[in-house]
Every structure is written in C-alpha cells, then in structure tokens.
Amino acid sequence: MQVVRPGKLEMTEKPLLPPPAGHVRIRVEACGVCHSDAATVEGMFPIQWPRVPGHEAVGRIDALGEGVEGWALGQRVGVGFLGGSCGHCIPCRSGDLVSCQNQAYVGVQHDGGYAEFMFAKATGLISVPDALSSADAAPLLCAGLTTFSALRNSPAKAGDLVAVLGIGGLGHLGIQYARHMGLEVAAIGRGADKAELAKKLGAHHYIDSATAEPANALQALGGAAVVFATASAGKAAADTVKGLRPRGVVIALGATPEPIEVPSLDLVLASRSVAGALTGNPATGDATLKFSVLTGIAAMIETMPSREPPKRTQR
Numbered sequence: 001m002q003v004v005r006p007g008k009l010e011m012t013e014k015p016l017l018p019p020p021a022g023h024v025r026i027r028v029e030a031c032g033v034c035h036s037d038a039a040t041v042e043g044m045f046p047i048q049w050p051r052v053p054g055h056e057a058v059g060r061i062d063a064l065g066e067g068v069e070g071w072a073l074g075q076r077v078g079v080g081f082l083g084g085s086c087g088h089c090i091p092c093r094s095g096d097l098v099s100c101q102n103q104a105y106v107g108v109q110h111d112g113g114y115a116e117f118m119f120a121k122a123t124g125l126i127s128v129p130d131a132l133s134s135a136d137a138a139p140l141l142c143a144g145l146t147t148f149s150a151l152r153n154s155p156a157k158a159g160d161l162v163a164v165l166g167i168g169g170l171g172h173l174g175i176q177y178a179r180h181m182g183l184e185v186a187a188i189g190r191g192a193d194k195a196e197l198a199k200k201l202g203a204h205h206y207i208d209s210a211t212a213e214p215a216n217a218l219q220a221l222g223g224a225a226v227v228f229a230t231a232s233a234g235k236a237a238a239d240t241v242k243g244l245r246p247r248g249v250v251i252a253l254g255a256t257p258e259p260i261e262v263p264s265l266d267l268v269l270a271s272r273s274v275a276g277a278l279t280g281n282p283a284t285g286d287a288t289l290k291f292s293v294l295t296g297i298a299a300m301i302e303t304m305p306s307r308e309p310p311k312r313t314q315r
C-alpha cells in the first residue's frame, strides 16, 4: 500500500527483489498504524513519492543481504521508526545509536511495513520473542519502545513519583511500564472519564487537568521526579513543570511544533529541566519486548486485514 501523492494511498504490486547489502528482506506479518504515519501520508515529512508507510512492522526474515551477520532466515524480527545506524558517524562511534546522523526513518525515507515484504537494515532490527504475537509486538516497537526507553533512561528510581501526561497511544503503555518498574505513577488526563482506564492500567493517582492544576496536584503528592509528556501539546507539558520536585525533569515524547514555554525562574529555583527523548536503540527494543512478556504489558489494539475491507476485532 503506497502513498502516491499527499493524502492518496493505493494498492500496488511490485517485483520481489533480493535485499541490498547489509539489509534483510522481511515477510511482514503485522504492522502497527502510528499517528506519525499521517505525516508520511499527508506529506508533512519531505517525501519522495511513491512511498510505503509503516514503521511498526513485524515479520520473518526470508532473505539475507550480503554481509548480514547475526540474523537468520526464518527469524522473527521487528522494525521501528529508526531504520538502522551507520556505525561510522561520531554518535554511533560514541555508542549513541539513536542519534546516528545517517539513519533513515522507516516509512519516510525508505519503504515501510504496509506491505507483504519489506527491506530493513540489519543494524536496526529488533528480535521478537516467541511468546509475543506479531500483532501484539508491532505497536511496542514504536509507542512501547519510546516510553520504555524514556523511563529506563530517566533519573526516576523505584518508589519515586512520576507523572504520565496523556493517556493515548504512548501514555497507556507508559503508565503500565512505569507501574511495573516500581514507580509511583500519576496519570494526567483531561476529563473524569479517563480515570477508570488510568487506574486499570496501573496508575496510583489520576489527575484531571480539567478540574485540577496538574502542578499543584503533583506537589500535593510530593513533587514528581519525572513527567513524561506523551501528549503532543506544548502548553500542557509546560503546565507540569512546577509539579516537579527539585532536579526533576519534564521529558517530551510527543513531537509537536507547539513550543513549551516555561519561565526560567521555575527552572532555576529548583534546578529543574525540560528535555526530549527519541524512541530507543535496538537493544532497548529487544528489552521492551522481553519486559512486556515478563510483565504481561500489552498495547490495546484493534486488528484488521490490509487487503479486504476492514472486518474489525477488538481486544
């Protein structure tokens, strides 16, 4: 399924080619539909048309390109947003694979997983445990990896209060991971109707931003070590800064052009900071899937076939 021009997706048939050097060919079993796919479909990223979207793909390797080591035919693998690091730029040589300067975005600069087959650079592959179905693994490669990696690399330690701002695709996984990592979890949503879901996902506290000031509510709980801003709203993220304890940090995970405007006073007086985090490296991807199996964490998904008209199954 390829995008031929902004807003226009169409089915196409392409010849099955061998993978380029350093790449594998994957027979796709499932691919998540991510909010960022809209940026491909609508042409918000600079795109060379036509382009196949999809960066939450899971399938089995059915061909190995020249020079690929460590991966086997038939192995089930996943592909996330980052298409595989180069190994020779300075961030790569410093071990910061996420910041690789020569890394393509899957489904943006390369064709992605809205297809029966796709190519993927071996350095970007994530291994999928047998216990996880392909459909369940797919969204964990993007929303799962993003929240898991941010939590795991954050300064929050077991027992610390953290807040998850937004209870959507990222947030509903972030709450579960935070809970299972031994943190005290406050979920921040808009409206009373999200309270039940937040508690079901494992939040200890629910803060309704329609009726309470999130910063005050967090301070009443002792102040958050970290706020994970999963909602793509700059103002909502800015409103949580004063809810941080001294040396606390707001980590932005939802990408938006909307600025996060914070008085420097609120940063300086308690040594607080605002930061961002971009998804995670492939080894953290492996860990995300493994941790999800160990703890029973899953995304709430809806599956549908890519060929026939949608017949929905919900779980």
Ligand SMILES: [Zn+2]
Binding pocket: 034, 035, 036, 037, 055, 056, 081, 142, 143
């Ligand atoms: Zn995504």
Ligand SMILES: [Zn+2]
Binding pocket: 085, 086, 087, 088, 089, 090, 091, 092, 093, 099, 100, 101, 102, 103
């Ligand atoms: Zn690199």
